Amino acid sequence: MIPLGALALVLLAAPTEPPLLGFTPEAAQAERQLETQFDENLKAEELGAWMDRLAAHPHHVGSPWGQKNAEFLAEQFRSWGFETRVEEFSVLFPTPKVRVLEMVAPTPFKAVLAEPPLAQDHTSGQQAEQLPVYNAYSVDGDVTGELVYVNFGIPDDYEELARRGIDVKGKIVLARYFGSWRGIKPKVAAEHGAIGCIIFSDPHEDGYFHGDVYPKGGWRSDQAAQRGSVADMPLYPGDPLTPGVGSTADAKRLDVKGAPTLTKIPVLPISYADALPLLKALGGPIAPANWRGSLAVPYHIGPGPARVHLKLEFDWSQHPIRDVIAVLPGADQPDQWVMRGNHHDGWVNGAADPISGLVAMMAEAKSVGLLAKAGHRPRRTILYAAWDGEEPGLLGSTEWAETHEKELQAKLAVYVNSDSNSRGILGVAGSHSLERFVGQVARDVQDPQRKASVGERMRADAIVNARGDEARKDAWDRKDLRIDALGSGSDYTPFLQHLGIASLNVGYGGEDDYGVYHSIYDSIDHYKRFEDDGFAYGVVQARTTGRMTLRLANAPVLPLEFTDLADTVGRYVKELDKLAEARRTAAEDSARRAREHIDLLAADTRFTFVPKPVDDPVPYFNLAPLSNAVARLERAAHTFDTSASASAPALDAGRRAAVDAVLLKAERSFTRSEGLPRRPWFKHQIYAPGWYTGYGVKTLPAVREAIEQKKFDDVEPAVRAAAAAIEAYAAEVEKAAALAGGGTAAAAP
């Protein structure tokens, strides 16, 4: 029975409320009512109290507080009415025994490798419980060599070194953070023959360049360093010893020695206070202008005269990880699942990363639980996961997804991930079949700072920060908000890229002074002063992901949409065409430049200059299979979206279930059991983290990376594989349209 006040609201609201994808107008009204109630259960002070509890001590993999947090979380979920279990896995998780970095020439210097406690930060003194500064999955090593500064340490940087006649073979490289995911730096260094890798946080990317440093301001101080994994995650994430299978107690394991995702050379992260004496001691040519950071020294490349000694030894033990899994069975369709997840492990206290995101998910889950207790059980089953071991390499999510692969592929419709959250603009990335759905949610959530929806702010941000006139016009005029594609860097990866489950990653940020990533200063005190004072954006995150969860769980038909998807994939194909053309022109230019000695003649005569070898000509590629597949997807999408999408939610339950059965698995069509070239774990043909970016996405990855990496013979096979995946997806959309009564696919042979 609808109370009178609510009825009045419904009557008033009805004529002006925009539609909700997957809902009939009547169901949409009920859903909005529910969301109003949902919002009322969200309490900022609860988010703060949970953070105070969860980030009170370091809670990395294998820590006592990490175990306590898992138990606490399970207890909370149970108290909110969820069927809750803690699933344990056993993973390889190295911790440091020996860490030595010293300069042996021209002047001795021993790196401090420690972050001092601060009076203004009440958890910073918990040294006995803190993991020291290190990079997980670095191999052991004891190396001494000349130092070379390699900028971000990405492939292009080694090209620049080659132009200067500088080789890193047998040397130790000094790379700065940013420019790629950190694990790429030792990988590329080792490919070029380096024997060790040091990674420092330059204040230009992460320090005083951005504002006052902690504790005066929120930015990285001189002795704070960035921990983090350097496993070769673009090959596969999760436990390095159990690729593709859950690392249960009895799983078959690879040998630690030679495990494919461990680094080939020892790696250590350092602060900018530790980096400064090393940089000062380098000689050789001055680095290119865009290699120079914000330390008050000339950035020389070397090699030498600085020589450094790097010695690392790790304890290569197995550790337990504990995923907390909470289930609220659906009332109508218990075998159609919607899942939310956020990790609970941190590198140290991890107030921002991940507790800020976790507490917002807890508020959401508590409210969903309260609604269920009040009689509003979701139509579909909702799962909440608090993952362990995300920091070392998406361990908890990957091992769980690998363990439950079959059931997840059968039942899980959508996975919605979150991680750190703070003040700012909404960021959403993920499967483009959910793009319109995301826009509707963003439209319906108010920003706490401006009189506008979070979607309006997201759109404004896209307009202001658009690169180029075309992108600006698109941001301004497109009907739906665009969402980015997902690469890697959080727990959506096993769901999206290994299992082919439509996924989203959701969080607010950008208006914080977040200079404490993976340091001991990612703390409660820092978070409350510099990130989301009062948890206003924690609550708005809960409103956002809560609407996503509830709408996905309650919609009469799953709220997928395909014209935006076809539009987006069509853009990727056009990008490939432009990429090939740009590479072709560059190769032609390079040949002409070499013939005419242009670069040699222009080169500064103060420095060594080694002309670039001439690029091979870039052939023309047949991208037509991709264009044809996209065209078919566009037609199917048009049929579904114009003649089935609106009518489907009003069908009888049986026909809706039939449509849903297709929609639920549509994203699986984008996968291929062989996976991508060189990395079979990554099955998705549209989205993958880049081989040389690590987190950054490469769309249509097999084709794009074959062109980028000049493996021209691999391009057309990759085109055919990706085109087949898109065709398969289009066939599913045709089928869904036919089942919903809008299409003609059923009549096709």
Place this chain on the structure above:
Amino acid sequence: MIPLGALALVLLAAPTEPPLLGFTPEAAQAERQLETQFDENLKAEELGAWMDRLAAHPHHVGSPWGQKNAEFLAEQFRSWGFETRVEEFSVLFPTPKVRVLEMVAPTPFKAVLAEPPLAQDHTSGQQAEQLPVYNAYSVDGDVTGELVYVNFGIPDDYEELARRGIDVKGKIVLARYFGSWRGIKPKVAAEHGAIGCIIFSDPHEDGYFHGDVYPKGGWRSDQAAQRGSVADMPLYPGDPLTPGVGSTADAKRLDVKGAPTLTKIPVLPISYADALPLLKALGGPIAPANWRGSLAVPYHIGPGPARVHLKLEFDWSQHPIRDVIAVLPGADQPDQWVMRGNHHDGWVNGAADPISGLVAMMAEAKSVGLLAKAGHRPRRTILYAAWDGEEPGLLGSTEWAETHEKELQAKLAVYVNSDSNSRGILGVAGSHSLERFVGQVARDVQDPQRKASVGERMRADAIVNARGDEARKDAWDRKDLRIDALGSGSDYTPFLQHLGIASLNVGYGGEDDYGVYHSIYDSIDHYKRFEDDGFAYGVVQARTTGRMTLRLANAPVLPLEFTDLADTVGRYVKELDKLAEARRTAAEDSARRAREHIDLLAADTRFTFVPKPVDDPVPYFNLAPLSNAVARLERAAHTFDTSASASAPALDAGRRAAVDAVLLKAERSFTRSEGLPRRPWFKHQIYAPGWYTGYGVKTLPAVREAIEQKKFDDVEPAVRAAAAAIEAYAAEVEKAAALAGGGTAAAAP
């Protein structure tokens, strides 16, 4: 009589030598012979010895060593066979009596304002003779106020401040050098109501960001500051008290008080050591990313809490300046003049600026004198000028040009300027009627470092550093090298922009570690270690400008060419069209952004944001008169260059003289007696320094600045004026073509 060896050379060379503009093939052969002899007289060791003599002591305006240098130079020119005189003017040249800069809050700090002597630099200890660090033509002042960091202090920077709700009224601004000529900074600050201006050298533009600092390397050290003039030179250069007339002893003078080119507020330059405590003490929002330099602090904008006290008092005396003028009368056409110039005054010892350029000019002049003594008198009269008072404001050249205006307009064909010179790539800028001529000279001079001509290196540099594909293609494929247009910053300005005399500025550079501009460390020791060790590029500069001087003086017909000119002016017109269109689109975007509150919605909620007022719509302008004028110039150029240029040098002497009489004055057609809007001293309608750039050129300045400064009513009158100038130039080219027998203009009504 030609010696046998030389004859063989001529015979061998003849079939393959490319033509020389203005020469018959026979005359070209003789000219090349002469140039070979010319080169043989150039001795690197003489350049070094002259630098040792001229830069031995500080030699600024009014200094004892400056007077000695003028006398020494006159003596040298006389000894080389030139009719030499020293012309004196009396100019306003303020020198500091009181310089105080101190921070009074939040913590006291007194700026050092002094450059320490160095053991490694033998002239750096001549403190009694050095001018202290100051900006010439700052007004006296005694002000105290809150400090605001304004980045480069150009108009766009104040737009950024306005978006943050920050006003400089009643405050003292702290600006960094670069981004504009220094005199723009106090000008714009005063326009916005600031009461004082401090300018510092940021290591990002001028210091350790570029390499090791002096004396370890060549780059600016922490206590070195940049002296320099801040007179409003875009209004008029030269003595502030005698605009438009020579500042002879009896000239009518303005009152010092209120002289239009003095600053409106006190200004002082400081080192980065002195700037650091001030920047550290600033609060308020963090500056935009592209405002942040390389000091190891967050760059806050303020205002305050830093408050500073700036007190400046100057001695406003008149001082004598001494131009050394050396003349070698022409054998055939004594009333057709070719002039070379380089200043001799420095801010302190000025080894690079200007002695490096001056000694190359001396070598050139000595060799020209030796050739004359050996019987190779030039056909036309050659003048060499060593200018005094360039540093405070082009005083020597301006006063001399104003004094001799009538004779120069009647006789001077081309003025070729030089200034500092060092190792690197040839840079030439100037009148585009000389573009092909410049390319021929660059083709004929060998680079000392690479096996290529300096022209090939210049072209390679243009290709490598081209901005965008279109520019790269142009640099690659255009028949002639492009030269830049001249703004201001050296002694060509009175000749080109006041008198309308075709001019060039020529020098090598870019492969030096030149971090000592306008400091006491611009010294002999620095120059020899870090700029042009062994004076190889001093000699190559003499070869380059010597060829220019000799070809201009000896060519049977003046070597001007007009298709390159028409092409270049045509590009400027297209740029204006694009500029107007870009401004129009920007205004439309700005209106839409305001309507939809885009910027407000995207703005970071941590900071104050004041939306930008909506721009007025930009009307469509009639640029057709310019296009028509350029079309006429193209036709005339085509006629001259295809049917007159090659045949003219073979005409009889009388007809050549008639053609030359037109060519000599062609550039005058680009001037207008009323000058540019707001600045009648600047008469040239094609090239001028920008009102808000100071040195940087604005081509078609009246039109371009009217659009940029949103004075839309002024655009079309400016279009008509510039078009009339181009039409007048085209008429001269038509006349020259007709006189040379190739055109039909003589038959026109």
